[in-house]
Amino acid sequence: MIESTREQQLLQVFVQLADTLVADFDLVDVLQMLVETCQSTFDVAATALLLDPGDGGLDLLASTSEESRTVELMMLAADEGPCLDAFHRGVPVSVPDLRDGEDWSRFRSVALDNGFTGLHALPMRLRDQSIGALTLFESGPQSLGEADIQAAQALADVATIGILQERAIRENRLARRQLQTALDSRVVIEQAKGVVAYTHSEGMDEAFRRIRSYARESRRALTEVARAIVEREIIV
Numbered sequence: 001m002i003e004s005t006r007e008q009q010l011l012q013v014f015v016q017l018a019d020t021l022v023a024d025f026d027l028v029d030v031l032q033m034l035v036e037t038c039q040s041t042f043d044v045a046a047t048a049l050l051l052d053p054g055d056g057g058l059d060l061l062a063s064t065s066e067e068s069r070t071v072e073l074m075m076l077a078a079d080e081g082p083c084l085d086a087f088h089r090g091v092p093v094s095v096p097d098l099r100d101g102e103d104w105s106r107f108r109s110v111a112l113d114n115g116f117t118g119l120h121a122l123p124m125r126l127r128d129q130s131i132g133a134l135t136l137f138e139s140g141p142q143s144l145g146e147a148d149i150q151a152a153q154a155l156a157d158v159a160t161i162g163i164l165q166e167r168a169i170r171e172n173r174l175a176r177r178q179l180q181t182a183l184d185s186r187v188v189i190e191q192a193k194g195v196v197a198y199t200h201s202e203g204m205d206e207a208f209r210r211i212r213s214y215a216r217e218s219r220r221a222l223t224e225v226a227r228a229i230v231e232r233e234i235i236v
Helices: 004-020 027-042 066-078 082-089 105-113 146-200 204-218 222-230
Strands: 046-051 059-063 093-095 118-126 129-138
Touching: 004 027, 004 146, 027 046, 027 059, 027 129, 027 146, 046 066, 046 082, 059 066, 066 082, 066 105, 066 129, 082 093, 082 118, 082 129, 118 146, 129 146, 146 204, 146 222, 204 222
Parallel strands: none
Antiparallel strands: 046 059, 046 129, 093 118, 118 129
């Protein structure tokens, strides 16, 4: 059971994390704060965080020591390790003793060479969507208790919610910008159709075909040609 002082410390961490995950937050700074907070709160040797930028892979975004950075980068290069398993499976993966086991042999060897004896890899996931993994490295005989692991997972979950919300807002803004660009382009094209229809005394459909034909023959974007027509830079 987590002691009351630890509970108070965790509460402060949750409040700090929630306050940080606001609009236009600095993602790298937030993740670095998360790993440093986990290291001090749970008294582990080091922590590191891998994040999926959106292409299904993982990149190292934050770490608290050169040793943890080395281990994580090696794991990504070797494409094996408990952190990858936690990310792909969406479940925590604990390895209390890295000296005991045969799976992830290259990972175990590098981790031990860098002074780590055990670790806990926690998925950063919301329901069935996993976006990364938070790893707590141990270097002594003491191992994290179940309550600490659950608390660390809760911190990872809060960070995940904030990151996914920020991504959704960013994608929505991009979609709105793309829509506005399309609408603006359509207005210019309609203006160009009017100019061409008037110039050639023809219908709007024929004018549009004329503009498209010119754009294709000149290998220029339709909107670019339309704007040039409206601004009287070219005559079609």
